[in-house]
Amino acid sequence: MNTTRRTLLGASLALPAAAMLPRDAAAADSFKVGFIYVAPIGDAGWTYQHELGRKALVAALGSAVTATYVENVPEEGADAERVIRKLATDGHKLIYTTSFGFMEPTLKVAKTFPKVKFAHCTGYKRAANVSTYSARFYEGRYLTGIIAGRMTKSNVIGYVAAFPIPEVVQGINAVLLAARTVNPNVTIKVVFVSSWFDPGKERAAADTLISQGADVVMHHTDSSAVVQGAEEKGVWSFGYDSDMLRYGPKTNLTSVTMDWDNYYIDQTKEAIAGTWKSSDTWGGLKSGMVKLGPLNTAVPDSVKAEVAAAQAKIESGALLPFAGPVKDQSGAVKIAAGASLSDGDILGMNWFADGVQGKLG
């Protein structure tokens, strides 16, 4: 195979000279920013939202910035560290690593490249040149819980989830607690599919939940399979990551969407200006990092008003989604009446509220 490689190069020299002119991709003084994506960009989902953020960054800063991305980098194994390192050696000054599994690789590369700045999404380990950022997705979930509680007839909500990690558990509990404020009989059935992106499995899980009586389904995975399945079966659905109304025009009630645009623009501006400092950002509805997508016309005006009121209260801090009294599945009090969870307790959430059917771990 050594022969092969040499031959490839030899043969390539014979190509037309016009092809030999290298194209200067970036202006010389352009600030290079890198993005690592865990999945292909596609046309909806987690990675797609980060790509929208990258595009917004390019649109805002123009030729002052060159924003490279590498998509479909596996979280598992040794690949991520190599790709992050490659971006750093290639002159990227600020690197966004957009999935939890990139945490250790990001920190390792950051140690080798102390002058390069890194921002890791959804992790909890920081360093002098490593920031973290994420959003309170559960605030958006809480709003969908109100709608779900009002719209369900069977009082069963089906929830297709990827893995039992705190971020997912927060969403499930938030939906349950919100739904019960308007409909105390609601229960949630959860199916874990052990994958962030597996449309076949996600769809099969949704079908199972619907056959078990769920007339509202939602998902914490990255495809639109659940929304599409719900549209076919004629049950209500909620989208996640991106606005998914177009995948279920009749039955998709709304979506919890993420918006990283301002974070990427602000952080990159600071890095260019030299004022960037390692920080921990946890945005939410108030900062606009989490948004509720357009509402389906099927949502009654009274419910719309209810959602708008709750959103205003969450943004002002008057409503805390994880406020007591809350019991877990075993009946133990997790949040006392009058108390609310600290950020630390929310970040490590590893229990299901009473009313969630499904096992953790």
Added chain:
Amino acid sequence: MRLSLEARERPARIMTWASPLLAAVGSVIGVSILFAALGRPPLTALYVLFVAPLETLDGLAELALKATPLLLCAIGIAIGCRAEVWNIGAEGQFTVGAICGGGVALALGGGGAWWLLPLMILAGIAGGMAWAGIAAFLKTRFNAHEILTTLMLTYISIQLLGYLVHGPWQDPDGHSFPQTKQFEDDALLPMLIEGTRLHVGALFALAAVPFGSILLGRTMMGFRIRTVGAAPAAARYAGFSRNGVVWFCLLLSGGMAGLAGICEVAGPDGQLTPVISPGYGFAAIIVAFLGRLNPVGILFSSALMALLYLGGEGLQVSMQLPIAVTGTVQGMLLFFLLGADVLINYRVRLRPARAVAGVARHA
């Protein structure tokens, strides 16, 4: 007139060497057209794909690091294939090897004992062997086909790993995220080159090449393996135990995949996570056939495969090409390489339609 493939009486020696060259020319032309159509200079793109990853010491180390698990798994798979024992589940044996060796690291790491790493490696090999041994038992006892059993065992191994990292082995300080704590320093494989990630596991992989070659070419067991694969009736007549060969091949390939697994977690990973392998066990099947089931060939094919991964990332980083393009380029190269190999055993003939029918009857 019709184009037809005609079987050669014996494999053409010249094509054995010419087919990779032919494939190279074909893929360079194909890939260049693709790059040109996307508005990228083909020469620069080819350079990024094939040369840039090899220009630095770090790049070479990364290439060897990426090739290591592929090489270990593929040689084991290839030896089995020579005996028509199809181990599709190297991915699962890799995972169990990582679990067993990683379990030792988590339980005994931090004490600084000299025997810790050897014990981890032995545990990894034993885990992979045991996992493949289940398939060998099912095959020899119940005649359950190993293609099915090894594949199904892969899914079980991934669930087992998921249970451990979500449950008993979860890092208590990890905010409930599914992962174990980082291994202690004494449970990490020593580096071969300071400043890179190349660890001693690469030496095991390199040693597997002469090991596999000698086993297949110079030992009685190798002769049995080849005979059982090429002429089962003759093997029976000679009194070679088919079951013995099945056990040997599965234990050997399972052990090698297990070794690859522990080297990966005690090398670059440094902890157990819900998924350890980004598909090494499956990619190794391609690598094994690309290397024509020959250990020396596999050394080159694993390096080429690793280069395709690295070069593919280079295309994304330096040329701003989407991953679909790098996937297409990789597919094109494999297509030409495997396609050109047909010419070793077949010749292309232009024939009148009637004569083609005659060939078909002949076959």
